[in-house]
Amino acid sequence: MFKLALKQMLAKKKQTFLIFLGIGFGTMIYIIVAGLQLGMRAYMVEQLLNNTAHILISGEEKYIEKDFVENHLYPDEMVSWVVPPSGKREEGKLGNPQGWFEVLDNTPQVLSYSPRLNVQAIASNTQYSAGISLLGIIPQKQIKISSLEDYMQEGSILDVTGGTNTIILSHKLLKKLGAKMGSTINLSNGVDAPLPFKVVGIIKLGNNQLDETFALSHLKDVQKLNKTPGRITEIAVALYNMDLATPLAKRWKLLSRDQVQGWQEANQNLMEMIKIQDLFRYIITVTVLLVSGFGIYNVLSIMINQKQKEIAILRSVGFSKEKILQLFLSQGLLLGIAGGILGNVLGLILCKIIGSIEFSFEIGKSNNLWVSYDYLIYVTGFCAAVCSSLIAGVIPSYSASKLTPLEIIREHS
């Protein structure tokens, strides 16, 4: 039976080959699109997670409220303001960092966490001064939750140690200040006298704005500079499984008034974009299915029409309806399998080629596009090819199996 199916297909070499190519091509396109898209997504998520933690716990920002002021200053009076009081009351800070450390230490899903203090400061070197965004970290903890270390041009994150007033500058900021490795710059919190900091590293994040303002130092030294010992503005948390960020964040939100945000929530625009990309990929998948399915349907319909006589012979020598169905379905299946394999191979080759093209700009540490080789892409592509072939083969095959030998024999005699 199988042999006959093969032979029938070989007898129609051109048709068979064309439809084989069609399925292969469709599958290939799917694999390339999916590979590029998922690669792009992996790139975006990685970029994102460099700057955002899986979960970020940060202090609630407090604003001055009219009612609060009225109640405190003028408890029993009617007040009307010419200009009502407004503005930020204080920097966002964690009310009870120690409590958070306990929670985090006791949550098994947490891989590691890094407490940080984020302050604005003024850096100056001889003549020039610039506003900087200074992040105080504990280097040993920070390197566990992000790949910041990979972005170091010179020195290491571990070179900033507590109590030594050491600092890492982003490369453009370094240039602006006219500083270099080893030089000393002055940092001021804007109120008190400046403190000297020694440059021990240069970092390049690849983001223009950040590269002009970003600086890293040890948490303790930043707390000292800011005159806020023990203060922490945020805790960046890394999880073993980043997909758990949203539910965990939701749970932790209930524990205090601090803000707890999973990376997905913090980047809703990006997540929306990813959803649109997914939709796009589904549309392509369906299109590929339809096109190859329609091709198979056509070829099989034509073939079955030409083969009525033979179907009659097979039925008259005792082949059952089911076997006729099998005969033609197996041809669709064979085409689907062969086309699926072809598509996977071509897709893989093209993905490799695309992935090896050197671009003139940098895409996350290299000059190549990120391409995903997730095995699921290949499995999906293959299954789609096979399924669409089968489904498309069912209708013509079924109508073939219903032909009775008599109708055809009478017609031809």
Place this chain on the structure above:
Amino acid sequence: MGLVVDHIHKDFGKQKVLKDINFKIENGEYVSISGRSGSGKSTLLYILSTLDIPTAGDVFLDECNTKKMNDHEIDVFRAKHIGFIFQFHYLIPELTTLENVLLPATNLKVESSKVERAKELLNELEILDQIHKYPSQMSGGQQQRVAIARALIMEPKYIFADEPTGNLDTYNAAKVMDMLDKINRESKTTIVLVTHDPDFAARAKREILLSDGRVVN
């Protein structure tokens, strides 16, 4: 046992093609059905051979009522017990002579045990040298003989032939008739032959003459 035809009628719409046909064919008999064109010969043969069912009346093959057999039973019966030979040699163009002859055996998954018999049959039919050719590479007469070999491969109890010589020259027609004689003689196969050639009809042990949908002899 044998083939029993019991009060058969066959209508196509208003046209009554077969009218109250009754006869019995014993196992091993060689019967011809003859009559003028349009008299209903083919229609009767199709009904006898499970390809069609009568409008009224019953056909019993080996005491089984063909009307009451289900699809599966009919498939099996055809595969094991019936050989068809038609005026047009219906061969599968993608299969070689040998593969075509073995087709019923392939269906019953007994292909390998029938290869020898296939070769013997082809030898007897003088087309052994065509064994690996495709139908399109053979003459009409050769193709018809391949079809005959296919009908005989499973050693069926019944052979139904509808004008098997209609497309052949005198020499080849005679050969086919000789072959049918021989099968009937040697393996006690029941043969029902439809023909409008009086000479060939006469070669059968019994002749059923149809006229206007009735048996007239």
